[in-house]
Amino acid sequence: xRWLFLLPLFLITLQAQQWVxxxxxxxxxxxxxxxxxxxxxxxxKHYVQKRRLSxxxxxxxxxxxxxxxxxxxxxxxxxxxxxxxxxHYLGKRPPKVMASIEALIRYVEAVDGAVAYVPLSxxxxxxxxxxxxx
Amino acid sequence: xxxxxxxxTLFPLLLLSAEYRLGEGLQxxxxxxxxxxxxxxxxxxxxxxxxxxxxxxxxxxxxxQEGAWSFMGEAEMNDVYYNQFERNEDTNSSFEVHAERVYVxxxxxxxxxxxxxxxxxxxxFWNLMPINVxxxxxxxxxITKQVFPRFTTGLGIDFTVQEAHRLTLxxxxxxxxxxxxxxxxxxxxxxIDQHFAxxxxxxxxxxxxxxxxxxxxxxxxxxxxxxxxxxxxxxxxLWEILAEAGYRKGADSSQRVLGGYLQVARTVFDNHQLIVxxxxxxxxxxxxxxxxxxxxxxYRPLYPVALKSEVQWHPQNNxxxxxxxxxxxx
Numbered sequence: 142x143r144w145l146f147l148l149p150l151f152l153i154t155l156q157a158q159q160w161v162x163x164x165x166x167x168x169x170x171x172x173x174x175x176x177x178x179x180x181x182x183x184x185x186k187h188y189v190q191k192r193r194l195s196x197x198x199x200x201x202x203x204x205x206x207x208x209x210x211x212x213x214x215x216x217x218x219x220x221x222x223x224x225x226x227x228x229h230y231l232g233k234r235p236p237k238v239m240a241s242i243e244a245l246i247r248y249v250e251a252v253d254g255a256v257a258y259v260p261l262s263x264x265x266x267x268x269x270x271x272x273x274x275x
Numbered sequence: 276x277x278x279x280x281x282x283x284t285l286f287p288l289l290l291l292s293a294e295y296r297l298g299e300g301l302q303x304x305x306x307x308x309x310x311x312x313x314x315x316x317x318x319x320x321x322x323x324x325x326x327x328x329x330x331x332x333x334x335x336x337x338x339x340q341e342g343a344w345s346f347m348g349e350a351e352m353n354d355v356y357y358n359q360f361e362r363n364e365d366t367n368s369s370f371e372v373h374a375e376r377v378y379v380x381x382x383x384x385x386x387x388x389x390x391x392x393x394x395x396x397x398x399x400f401w402n403l404m405p406i407n408v409x410x411x412x413x414x415x416x417x418i419t420k421q422v423f424p425r426f427t428t429g430l431g432i433d434f435t436v437q438e439a440h441r442l443t444l445x446x447x448x449x450x451x452x453x454x455x456x457x458x459x460x461x462x463x464x465x466x467i468d469q470h471f472a473x474x475x476x477x478x479x480x481x482x483x484x485x486x487x488x489x490x491x492x493x494x495x496x497x498x499x500x501x502x503x504x505x506x507x508x509x510x511x512x513l514w515e516i517l518a519e520a521g522y523r524k525g526a527d528s529s530q531r532v533l534g535g536y537l538q539v540a541r542t543v544f545d546n547h548q549l550i551v552x553x554x555x556x557x558x559x560x561x562x563x564x565x566x567x568x569x570x571x572x573x574y575r576p577l578y579p580v581a582l583k584s585e586v587q588w589h590p591q592n593n594x595x596x597x598x599x600x601x602x603x604x605x
Contacts, residue, residue, distance in 0.1 A: 180438055188385050193342055219545070220512070223578050226298040226604065227409055229311055232338035232347040 159261040160205060162273035163246070165253050168192060173273045178213050181256060183224065184233050189254075189272075196236040197245050197257040205242070209258045212275065298579025298604045300336075308339040315407040315602035322595045330356035332407060332602075334375060343383050347394075349376040353462070373462035374453045375426075385438070390431040393452040397431065397443050397474055398423045398487045399506040399519045408602035411515070411540045411548065412571045413583045417556035418534035422521035423472075423502050424465045424491050428452040443474035450494055461494070468494040483508045490526070499526035515540040530559040548573045550585070566590055579604040 162178055164171055171189055173181075180186035182196050199206040201218070210221060225235045239245045242263050249255040249269050256272065264271070295301050300311035312335040320326045334351035350372050359365040378392025395402055401419040404410060419425075429447030447470035451461030460466050472489025487504040502523040509516040520535030534556030541549050550571035557564045571585035580603050587596045 185438055186385055187382065191384070217512075219578075226579050227404060229298060229300050229309075230313075230336075230404065230406065230409060230604065232309075232336070232340070232345060234309065234340070 160209065160258050160275070161261050161264070161271045162256060162258050163249055163264065163269045164189070164256045164272045165249055165269065168254075168272075169270050171270065171272045175213055175273070175275070178273055179215070182214060182236060184228060184235070189256075192254045195252060195255045197248060197255060198236040198238045199242070199245065199258075200238055200240065205258065205260065213258075297577055300338075300605075306339070307341050308337060311336045311338075311605060313406050313408055313602065313604040315413075315600055317407075317413055317598065317600040319599075320597045322597065324594070324596075326360040328356075328358045328360075329354055334406075336376075343381055345380045345382070347376050347378055347380075349374075351375040351462075371457065374456060375462065377452055386435055388433040388435070390433075391429075393426055393428040394431060396424055396427045396445065396470070396472070398472070398489075398504050399485060399521075400483075400508045400517055401506075401519060406602075406604070407583075407600060408579060408581045408604045411517075411538060411550045411573065412552065412569065412585050413598045413600040413602075414569070414585065414587065416519065416534075416536040416538070416552070416554050417558075417565060417567075418519065418521045418532075418536065418554070420464050421532050421534065421556060421558055422504060422523045423487070423489060424463055424467050424470055426451065426463045427470050427472075429470065439478045441474075441476040441478075443472075443476070445470060445472040445474070445489065447471070447491075454494075465491060466494045467491045469499075481510050498528075500524065501526060513542050532556070532558045532560060534558075546575045546578075548575075564591070 162173060168190055173189070177186055181194055187194055210216060210218065214221065216224070228235070239248055242259050245257040245259055246263065246267050246269065249257050250267060300309040302309055312333070314333045315331045317329045317331050318327070319329070331354060332351060333355055334349055336347065336349045338347040339345065352370060352372055354367070354369055357367040374393060376394055378390050378394045380388065380390045382388040395405065397403060399419065401410065401416060402425055405415070405425070407413055427445050427447050428449055428451050429445065432444045433441055435441045447467065450468045451463050451466065453462035469492040470489065472487060474485065474487040477484045485506040488502065490499065490501050492499040500523050502521060504519070504521040506519040507517070517538045518536065523532040525531070534554065536552055536554030538550065538552040543549055550569070550573065552569040552571070554569070555566040566589065568588045568590070569585055571583065573581055573583045575581050581601070583600045583602070585598045587598070
């Protein structure tokens with residue numbers, strides 16, 4: 142029965158590692174799939190419910206960004222870099238980079254169409270909505 | 276010469292900017308505008324023939340986006356410096372600036388996208404990413420320049436369903452945008468005043484297919500042509516396979532151009548790529564039938580910097596040509 146005492150600790154750890162895609166308040170009932178998220182973060186999908194999206198990234202060295210790129214984009218950092226260099230010739234820009242998770246959440250709260258990946262545990266009582274839970 | 280000096284002076288200033296990374300463009304202040312460009316220096320040696328050095332394709336791009344609207348402006352100087360060595364030594368310089376791409380784009384949804392201005396004709400794959408630094412080899416396959424107009428000045432309408440399926444309509448009923456600035460031949464492989472075309476793209480996981488068919492008319496002698504084009508691209512982490520085939524036929528004549536190529540590129544180590552290409556083109560208008568086999572090697576110390584070498588073998592006349600280039604995207 143001793144393992145029961147460890148269960149809350151296990152759930153807290155799991156929640157800290159779990160990440161989600163969040164979006165701005167007015168778009169409450171959005172549900173995305175992994176393919177759509179990949180398209181959004183590669184600049185191939187621009188709209189959800191007729192609102193223009195503004196995807197956000199964490200700094201390159203952030204472990205959550207590394208995890209997101211491997212799990213959702215399924216591309217190495219080198220390939221992603223090459224992809225955006227080609228897009229530069231086509232006049233397209235990569236997602237805006239925010240300095241921290243807190244900054245990401247504040248931006249999503251404030252800006253219509255902003256979309257970002259954050260740890261589930263960081264959402265708290267912020268008025269933002271989960272669009273994707275892996 | 277003064278323009279080259281200005282360019283060479285401005286280029287290091289880009290690199291000195293704190294936020295700047297080569298190949299990603301420079302944001303102008305806090306505006307949604309970005310500045311970039313590219314250039315290429317090519318050396319060609321036709322063994323038993325002429326050798327030449329060309330400072331090619333110096334281009335500046337300015338682009339930006341605000342909501343559903345975006346624009347691209349690109350001015351280019353082509354063959355800025357050309358020197359042919361040996362027998363008939365010849366040196367040319369040209370500092371004429373041409374409008375390569377100038378367009379406004381409006382994309383109100385993921386389904387519709389409208390482009391107005393001068394832009395790369397969305398035919399095949401090669402023509403979408405035609406600059407030296409971003410393509411696999413210094414030389415371009417023959418048919419990418421012989422079958423359809425590389426640029427369209429007019430309206431492009433894209434209709435996309437679920438990202439994978441895209442229908443494209445091209446409408447041009449005006450001379451090339453560049454003729455507004457130059458009385459001489461337009462900056463396009465065909466100097467046209469009409470171009471109407473339909474395209475379809477189907478994207479699978481690693482495979483993309485494109486089909487195009489169109490009509491265009493040359494401005495000066497009003498010669499009209501029909502064309503058909505199909506292309507395939509396969510991408511994996513190590514391999515890239517490109518195949519394109521095209522056919523052009525005179526609307527009022529039996530003249531035709533027919534050709535195709537198959538190119539296989541393999542990444543061998545990080546930043547190193549080997550390329551093999553087989554191609555052929557039969558052109559009635561030039562009374563020329565050319566086949567060639569190409570072996571290329573590209574090294575990218577950084578992705579936006581390409582050092583390329585290639586050897587072309589033309590079996591008809593058993594001629595061999597070596598081509599080297601240095602190209603940079605900034």
